[in-house]
Every structure is written in structure tokens, then in C-alpha cells.
Ligand SMILES: Nc1ncnc2c1ncn2[C@@H]1O[C@H](COP(=O)(O)OP(=O)(O)OP(=O)(O)O)[C@@H](O)[C@H]1O
């Protein structure tokens with residue numbers, strides 16, 4: 001890279017002209033995919049825990065199927081949300097509402113998924129419904145919340161941070177109000193099957209593949225990146241930026257609701273506190289995975305790797321028998337570190353561009 | 357000195373001033389931003405096959421004028437007639453569907469996308485278009501057509517699939533111009549297309565403009581470079597403080613006269629050192 005910079009300063013252009021840009025070779029050396037760096041990071045962190053495992057615990061960290069499957073399961077639910085958050089961040093936005101939306105939509109979906117054998121169902125006359133009903137209602141509520149987020153951001157120009165912060169507080173309120181704080185339990189067998197076994201992992205992977213394809217190969221993806229790169233330019237190129245933002249936030253809302261369905265199904269209950277702080281975990285996964293908070297950059301595979309790093313670190317500390325309090329503190333450090341790393345990446349890129 | 361420049365412009369340049377069908381006309385075109393009168397009562401005419409320049413000091417309203425014509429903004433008042441018919445562009449898409457393309461001063465490129473995605477931004481070649489926003493992008497076709505579009509500009513871009521962020525200012529500018537030039541069928545507007553370019557790139561852009569002239573596609577060129585203006589266009593429209601100060605025919609005026617009109621100061625040869633030239 002440094003050699004490139006040297007080449008670029010070779011005085012090919014006539015002196016006195018304001019720019020000397022054209023002698024730049026296309027800087028291919030920079031374009032090692034960000035995902036590759038994240039993957040290297042993942043392997044390095046896993047190896048560190050492996051070594052620590054042998055030193056501290058006298059056993060392997062990685063070669064323990066039970067630990068690995070627990071880790072991947074933990075990561076999957078938040079990972080589903082992170083895929084949505086990734087798309088929001090690529091447009092240059094942020095979504096703080098996803099965690100609370102998990103709480104609200106879990107309560108709502110579960111209330112339509114209860115079995116008739118349970119005497120105290122929320123809607124006693126609406127029990128034993130086909131499994132598609134709670135799913136559709138749950139996802140529908142998530143989409144609705146996302147549309148509200150997107151419309152507020154796109155049409156009233158409220159900063160995404162504020163709009164989704166409002167939704168975050170509002171949705172948590174809905175979650176508590178819905179049953180006056182009571183948990184909703186006893187789903188039908190078919191609803192309980194959704195999050196059973198390794199299903200959450202499969203759902204996470206399916207979601208990741210679908211939205212990777214959408215971002216990489218469809219018009220939707222091109223426009224998502226274009227808006228994050230240059231919103232005004234996207235508008236001048238004829239992209240309906242407002243409508244597109246609504247769509248992106250709607251998808252994020254839908255994926256939060258999907259995570260809610262999975263988690264409530266797996267736990268056989270829904271509680272108003274579900275999804276607490278998931279929004280930050282999801283943002284951290286995306287940022288660790290190379291999604292830039294300034295928009296335009298990042299990918300779903302990056303976020304999946306970011307989710308794995310997140311999972312490895314947390315389960316690594318559990319493995320080392322670190323106190324739960326420390327774990328929360330470490331999570332905080334990871335989130336800040338990821339954002340600092342992003343800012344650092346932006347700066348070094350800005351420097352590179354200045355040098356042109 | 358300026359007189360010399362005026363004389364050096366190519367003699368074979370067709371003299372179609374004032375002749376031919378009117379392609380674009382504005383009547384009393386006005387744009388206010390809050391209290392700022394960026395453009396007032398602009399009456400402008402452009403004929404078939406004609407290349408014209410818009411010159412004027414910073415803040416004279418040139419870019420504002422371009423934005424009204426291309427549907428980026430909606431004028432406060434006034435009329436735009438295209439091919440003799442009044443038009444009301446609500447968005448750049450409307451203007452583009454009419455065959456009007458533009459290279460904006462700030463380029464309107466997405467730096468995180470590659471060259472074909474930028475050239476086709478907002479009008480991608482689609483596979484399975486019924487999927488709506490989730491229609492797949494025909495990368496192969498876009499790539500082939502981008503190569504063809506760039507070839508007509510004579511610009512070399514080593515790697516089409518790297519993102520624009522990795523390209524020089526000149527290369528990015530050429531992508532924007534190729535995009536406009538390859539889609540324009542009725543009219544093309546360029547807002548300071550060579551402002552940030554080196555000598556060679558400027559020549560390339562000027563050649564693209566000459567080719568458009570051969571194809572008889574009308575052009576509105578916003579430029580601060582009077583040498584370029586005299587070399588390329590038939591007419592010079594001078595903007596001053598949001599108003600059209602006047603129109604001069606390139607081969608019947610001098611650089612000095614243009615500069616006087618730009619500044620609004622009656623000429624006395626004081627502009628010999630004007631940095632415009
Ligand atoms: N979006 C806007 N909001 C408010 N004022 C604006 C806006 N756009 C332009 N203006 C004002 O309108 C006037 C004309 O601006 P415009 O960009 O058209 O000038 P210009 O002739 O293109 O100048 P330059 O040569 O610097 O590009 C300026 O005073 C500018 O400050």
C-alpha cells in the first residue's frame with residue numbers, strides 16, 4: 001500500500017493544475033475483502049481461547065460440540081436481527097428499536113399461538129390456531145413498526161437515531177402493556193417446533209443467504225449501497241430514496257419479529273423483557289463484521305462472521321468461568337472497540353483519499 | 357488577447373445560431389430558496405443541435421438553473437418548454453425519460469459501487485423484473501454496455517469491478533460523463549465537467565463534447581473556463597446574480613466582452629488578467 005502511495009506522487013501531470021489524481025493506479029491492493037480480515041480475526045480469537053483453555057482449564061475450547069452448538073444457538077437469534085440492522089446501517093442509518101420489537105412482537109405472536117389446553121390464554125377463543133397465524137401477525141407487527149421507523153426517517157427527516165429510539169421505548173411499552181406484564185406461555189406444538197433443536201441456526205443461515213443475495217445481486221442491494229454512499233446522488237440518479245428507506249426499515253422490523261418468533265417458540269413463553277439490549281448486540285455484530293456506521297460499506301457474510309466473533313468471545317469468557325458481571329462489561333468493551341475500529345478504518349480511508 | 361482567443365475557435369463550427377427548431381425554452385423561470393433568489397425570471401432558448409455555454413461568477417445561479425431543467429428541483433415559478441410543449445418534471449426520472457441527461461457538479465455517483473452499477477444506477481438492467489425491487493441485476497449485460505459506453509469516451513479504467521472509491525477524480529468524472537452521454541437522446545447538461553480535471557482528462561471530455569456535437573445532441577455546458585467555452589460552443593449565456601445578463605454568439609464576441617458581462621462592469625480592458633482565461 002505504501003508503495004502505491006509513492007507511485008501516485010510521481011509528477012506525471014502538468015504542474016500548476018489543481019489535481020494530480022490521474023497518475024493513481026487503481027488501488028487494488030486495498031481491496032482485500034473486509035470479510036477476509038474479519039475471518040482472520042475470528043480464527044485468531046478462537047485460537048487464543050483454545051490456548052487459554054489448555055492453560056487455564058486443561059481442556060479444549062473448540063473441540064467441544066456441546067459448547068459450540070450452544071454458542072451458535074445463542075448467536076443465531078441476535079444474528080437474525082443483525083442481518084436486518086446490517087442493511088439499515090449500509091443505508092447510513094441505525095436501528096435501536098430491534099430489541100424492544102423482539103419483546104413486543106414475541107408477546108403478540110405468542111398470544112395467537114397458545115394451545116387450547118391452557119386455561120388462561122390471552123384470547124381464550126383464539127387458541128390452537130394454525131401456526132401460520134401467529135407468525136404472520138408477529139411478522140406483520142414487525143413490518144408495521146419498521147414502516148413507521150422508515151417513514152419517520154425518510155419523510156420527516158428525523159435522524160434515524162431519534163426515530164428508532166422513540167420506537168425502542170414505545171415498543172417496550174407495548175410489550176409490557178399487552179398483558180400488563182404477565183408472560184404469555186403454552187404454545188401449540190407446531191409453534192413450539194419452530195425454534196426447536198438447531199432450527200434457529202438454520203433460520204439464521206437462511207435469512208443470511210436470502211439477504212446476502214438481495215444485497216449483492218438485486219436492484220434492492222444496489223440502491224441500498226447507493227443511498228449509503230451518496231444519498232443526494234442516489235436521488236439524482238432517479239432512485240426513490242424515501243420509498244427505499246421505508247422498505248429497508250420494514251425488512252429490519254420483520255427480521256426482529258422473526259427473531260421474536262424463534263426465541264418465544266424456543267422458550268415456550270414470551271416475556272415483555274425479551275430482546276433486552278439485543279439492538280446493541282446486533283449493531284456490534286454488524287460493526288465487528290465490517291459494516292461501516294457511516295454507510296455504504298459492509299455485507300451480510302461480514303455480519304455473520306461478526307456474529308461468530310461475538311459468540312466466540314462471550315462463550316470463551318464463560319468457558320474461562322468469568323463472572324457474568326465481567327461478561328457484561330466485556331460486551332460493552334467489544335461494542336465500543338468495534339465502533340472505534342470502524343472510525344479508525346474511516347480515518348485511514350479518508351487519509352488515503354486526501355493523498356490522491 | 358481575448359480577441360485572439362475568440363478568433364482561434366474552429367472555423368468549421370456550424371453556424372446554426374438562431375436557426376432550427378427550439379428544443380428547450382424557459383419563460384420566467386424562477387427559483388427561490390427561502391429568501392435567497394437563486395434564479396429570477398430566466399428566459400432561455402436552445403435550438404436543435406446547438407451547443408451553448410452558461411457562464412457566470414460563483415453563486416450566479418448556473419447550477420440552480422441546471423437543477424430546474426433536470427427535475428432535481430421544482431421551480432418556484434415560470435415555465436419550461438421542451439420540444440415546444442410545457443413540461444413539469446417532478447423528479448430526475450421524468451427528465452431522463454424525456455431524454456435529458458445531466459452531469460451534476462457533485463457527480464451524483466455512489467462511491468461504494470463499481471463502474472457498471474454507477475452507469476446504470478437507477479435504471480439497472482433487470483432479470484425477472486416482476487420481482488420488483490428484488491429483481492436481479494443483469495451484471496453481464498451492464499458490464500458489456502458500460503465497456504461500450506466508456507469506449508466512446510476514450511477513457512481507460514483498468515478495473516471496472518472495483519468500487520469508485522478506488523478511482524481517481526478524473527476516472528470518476530469520466531464515469532459520470534459516460535453515463536450521461538450514453539443515455540442522452542434529446543439534451544445533455546454538464547455542470548463544470550472539467551473543473552477538477554488535469555490537462556489530458558479535460559481534452560478527453562472536450563472530445564466527448566465534440567462527438568455529441570457530431571451526433572447533433574444539444575448541450576448546455578456550465579463552465580468557468582472561457583477558452584473551453586470559446587472552443588466548444590455556439591452561444592454563451594451569461595448569468596449574473598441569479599439573472600440572465602445576456603447571450604453572446606461565440607464567434608461574434610470577445611473574451612473581454614464576456615467577462616464584462618459576467619462582472620457587470622463596463623469594459624475597459626481591465627480584465628486582461630482575469631483568471632477565467
Ligand atoms: N439548496 C439551496 N438552499 C439555499 N440556497 C441555495 C441552495 N442552492 C443554491 N443556493 C444559493 O443560490 C445561489 C446560486 O447558487 P448556484 O449553485 O446556482 O450558483 P452557481 O452559479 O452554480 O455557482 P458555482 O459557480 O459556484 O457553482 C447561491 O447564492 C447559493 O448560495
Ligand SMILES: [Mg+2]
Pocket residue numbers: 418419420461547
Ligand atoms: Mg454551480
